[in-house]
Amino acid sequence: MEIERINDNTVKFYISYLDVEERGFSRDEIWFNRDKSEELFWEMMDEVNEEADFVMEGPLWIQVQAMDKGLEVTVTRAQLTKDGQKLDMPDDIEERRRMFSNEDGASAATEFDEFEPVFNEPDTKNLEYSYVVTEVDELIPLSRRLQYVPIETALYHFEGKYFLHVSFDEILHSDDDIKDHISVFTEYLQGSPVTIHRLEEYGKEIFKKDALANVLHYFG
Known part of the structure; x- marks a missing residue:
């Protein structure tokens, strides 16, 4: 898995489908099985945390793009105001954002009550x-x-x-x-x-x- 630290709040990583399979997941599972997609995501985020020192605190905005040979994932930590309100993300991320957080702003890795699927069904607009x-x-x-x-x-x-x-x-x-x-x-x-x-x-x-x-x- 290739990891690129964009800035203090954003990290981008690329994982090939071969790497996905070597981790014990199939393509169908990551697209259609919510539990498996979440499991893979947090496994990748643990690796990102170790290699890029990216702490998973508060809400995260996730952008997933399917490539020919794998997945490119951009994770941005939402910035909070002093009173705990979330600031909006930039427009280019806003359009395809996914939020992973619980209501009190605690670490998103600990609870999944408000968790949305990490991966959507493959884009049929791929022609x-x-x-x-x-x-x-x-x-x-x-x-x-x-x-x-x-x-x-x-x-x-x-x-x-x-x-x-x-x-x-x-x-x-x-x-x-x-x-x-x-x-x-x-x-x-x-x-x-x-x-x-x-x-x-x-x-x-x-x-x-x-x-x-x-x-x-x-x-x-």
């Missing part, structure tokens, strides 16, 4: 995904199943494997559509953190567009 296969033929069953679904796909060869990049249109596809389609992709393929930018720069382009349709046409 791009990558998947990896060893051989192009592995894409044929998926191509047949989705041949009438309007999804933009591209295929690249990179580091000895084939990468299918998938793009959803937020106008054509609702959040529920995206979830349903992703479940189909994960049924057939293994997800990959490799971004389209890396594939375009270092990979060999096989099909720049309509990859699934072309796979079905040329290999099916």
Whole structure:
């Protein structure tokens, strides 16, 4: 886990999904299991406290951003006035803030009566995904199943494997559509953190567009 101390009241840390799994948690647990997400969060905060000397006192504002390979978490200790009133956070944090505190302002690590989930469900507004296969033929069953679904796909060869990049249109596809389609992709393929930018720069382009349709046409 990488830790960066921003200032006296703010610390940012990054944890990879591999690190999450090595700690005994799965991705599904941290997104959908409240108890597990809280357990992971406080485990990480204990480590932050040890390495960055960030004391968890009073309300905390938490901003969690899902990255390709892990999670970036920004924790800001709310500043209190002399009479114990909380000061508002800056606008950039305010929009996506999460508060972890109890009513009397005691350490948030000791009670969870007013505790909100640390992690929300993955943002369905993520419209791009990558998947990896060893051989192009592995894409044929998926191509047949989705041949009438309007999804933009591209295929690249990179580091000895084939990468299918998938793009959803937020106008054509609702959040529920995206979830349903992703479940189909994960049924057939293994997800990959490799971004389209890396594939375009270092990979060999096989099909720049309509990859699934072309796979079905040329290999099916």
